[in-house]
Amino acid sequence: xxxxxxxxxxxxxxxxxxxxxxxxxxxxxxxxxxxxxxxxxxxxxxxxxxxxxxxxxxxxxxxxxxxxxxxxxxxxxxxxxxxxxxxxxxxxxxxxxxxxxxxxxxxxxxxxxxxxxxxxxxxxxxxxxxxxxxxxxxxxxxxxxxxxxxxxxxxxxxxxxxxxxxxxxxxxxxxxxxxxxxxxxxxxxxxxxxxxxxxxxxxxxxxxxxxxxxxxxxxxxxxxxxxxxxxxxxxxxxxxxxxxxxxxxxxxxxxxxxxxxxxxxxxxxxxxxxxxxxxxxxxxxxxxxxxxxxxxxxxxxxxxxxxxxxxxxxxxx
Amino acid sequence: xxxxxxxxxxxxxxxxxxxxxxxxxxxxxxxxxxxxxxxxxxxxxxxxxxxxxxxxxxxxxxxxxxxxxxxxxxxxxxxxxxxxxxxxxxxxxxxxxxxxxxxxxxxxxxxxxxxxxxxxxxxxxxxxxxxxxxxxxxxxxxxxxxxxxxxxxxxxxxxxxxxxxxxxxxxxxxxxxxxxxxxxxxxxxxxxxxxxxxxxxxxxxxxxxxxxxxxxxxxxxxxxxxxxxxxxxxxxxxxxxxxxxxxxxxxxxxxxxxxxxxxxxxxxxxxxxxxxxxxxxxxxxxxxxxxxxxxxxxxxxxxxx
Numbered sequence: 001x002x003x004x005x006x007x008x009x010x011x012x013x014x015x016x017x018x019x020x021x022x023x024x025x026x027x028x029x030x031x032x033x034x035x036x037x038x039x040x041x042x043x044x045x046x047x048x049x050x051x052x053x054x055x056x057x058x059x060x061x062x063x064x065x066x067x068x069x070x071x072x073x074x075x076x077x078x079x080x081x082x083x084x085x086x087x088x089x090x091x092x093x094x095x096x097x098x099x100x101x102x103x104x105x106x107x108x109x110x111x112x113x114x115x116x117x118x119x120x121x122x123x124x125x126x127x128x129x130x131x132x133x134x135x136x137x138x139x140x141x142x143x144x145x146x147x148x149x150x151x152x153x154x155x156x157x158x159x160x161x162x163x164x165x166x167x168x169x170x171x172x173x174x175x176x177x178x179x180x181x182x183x184x185x186x187x188x189x190x191x192x193x194x195x196x197x198x199x200x201x202x203x204x205x206x207x208x209x210x211x212x213x214x215x216x217x218x219x220x221x222x223x224x225x226x227x228x229x230x231x232x233x234x235x236x237x238x239x240x241x242x243x244x245x246x247x248x249x250x251x252x253x254x255x256x257x258x259x260x261x262x263x264x265x266x267x268x269x270x271x272x273x274x275x276x277x278x279x280x281x282x283x284x285x286x287x288x289x290x291x292x293x294x295x296x297x298x299x300x301x302x303x304x305x306x307x308x309x310x311x312x313x314x315x316x317x
Numbered sequence: 318x319x320x321x322x323x324x325x326x327x328x329x330x331x332x333x334x335x336x337x338x339x340x341x342x343x344x345x346x347x348x349x350x351x352x353x354x355x356x357x358x359x360x361x362x363x364x365x366x367x368x369x370x371x372x373x374x375x376x377x378x379x380x381x382x383x384x385x386x387x388x389x390x391x392x393x394x395x396x397x398x399x400x401x402x403x404x405x406x407x408x409x410x411x412x413x414x415x416x417x418x419x420x421x422x423x424x425x426x427x428x429x430x431x432x433x434x435x436x437x438x439x440x441x442x443x444x445x446x447x448x449x450x451x452x453x454x455x456x457x458x459x460x461x462x463x464x465x466x467x468x469x470x471x472x473x474x475x476x477x478x479x480x481x482x483x484x485x486x487x488x489x490x491x492x493x494x495x496x497x498x499x500x501x502x503x504x505x506x507x508x509x510x511x512x513x514x515x516x517x518x519x520x521x522x523x524x525x526x527x528x529x530x531x532x533x534x535x536x537x538x539x540x541x542x543x544x545x546x547x548x549x550x551x552x553x554x555x556x557x558x559x560x561x562x563x564x565x566x567x568x569x570x571x572x573x574x575x576x577x578x579x580x581x582x583x584x585x586x587x588x589x590x591x592x593x594x595x596x597x598x599x600x601x602x603x604x605x606x607x608x609x610x611x612x613x614x615x616x617x618x619x620x621x622x
Contacts, residue, residue: 023515036485037437041443047454047455048447051454102351104344105347122351126355130600136362137362202333204340234445273549276450
């Protein structure tokens, strides 16, 4: 008899269970492809630490507080750290309020018509534009505009100041900020809004008192991730006027306004790039040390964000 | 009379309504800014790129190699170099990214997922300039030269692998989202028919999520073309067309970065300066086109359950 009964087939399949090497192999391969990323991370960190160790061993924290120099023995990254912190501050001040407001408009106010859909598609596309293209925009708009007299500019700096860099980075992260905020707003339940309207609140009162507080953890998580991306960004600042040379000095009597609009600046990732380009092999160690400082600042922010998110998810779950 | 006053009451306090309008206007302006920015990008690129095209002879675009300061602007060379690096990057990012996505979506239990997912998130947070250094100072001397001793110190292979590593998290997260959107019923039906776990994952879930996976790959290509710092550090500055992955060459993004570094006075008005906008416009068009295609792919081929 050619046909086998169902019970026979089921029984055969059940007996074969537990020794399916195909299943194990494929699961292993998939797990390996995930662990590959972990291996890369570990190798990258270990390699950088090994290369950076001589610098920290011989100079300690002096490396972090010293100024830029073409001398390997005395070159430090203090200006880069200050520049990166100042740029981050500008991004928080410019991109965060603008991004959250735009997202609130698109999610809460705008009707679902052709214009809104076009703006949404536009923002998604902007998020995919390579960061160096934003650098070109920064070079053209900000450096040139500032150059043409929006701010007083000293000779030889030509509008390449912190404001140009901060605006460029803000424009770069704005679409990502809008998208993450919009996602956080979308996660707020409709019933909450309707209950608020039901007791007579206006749209703005509902948003301010109900929607934003509930969405806040999500908005902040997205914002921190976005800002940490701006912190590590190098390419746009190459064009938006950050100083790449071996050393520069900021005049010591510069006031705050002067400092952001009239002085040269650089950022930590740019110092990494500049050190990495130097032909002398001694600079390899310096580059690694600068990378460690950069990664240390970034990873602490990222770890804090992931913890924050887990906590929020658990509270909701 | 009573009905009338009740209607007036319903329209509410005029001060409150005025505030509503103001707030709405402020938010609308913020949304408008994003549109203005995209217009500004396109217009500034087109304007300067047009000046470039007008200023140079057509022959210069077909000259041998990319040497802007010598008036040789062979764009094809940059494009070919970018394509080689993108190809190598995708050979790394697609298998590892897709494998990670399948494992996270089909195999990992919720607890192990919570431990494993952050690996990709941390990798996504590594700045590209760091991976550029890694490609230049680790991948080339410690990996590639061990296998191919003849490799140059700057080569496409190292840059491509570096870019690929950078893109793994993107490919993984977009395709994982697509696979998790496949309804449970499909998996249960597959198990119900006696299929094993690997069969369900690879022959049922992956095909069902194919449109999302394709979109992930296209997005990855777009990101790879636009990646700058890894390429600027690890792919070298050679402006002559080179097809050998063990040697290096300028890519589109590398050419822009190099022009901005080559001299600090980049803000001149000569053709070398304007070629930067031309390459930028090409880059913008290419990545925009790919992003639009990936969105179309999702919309057209998505299976609705």
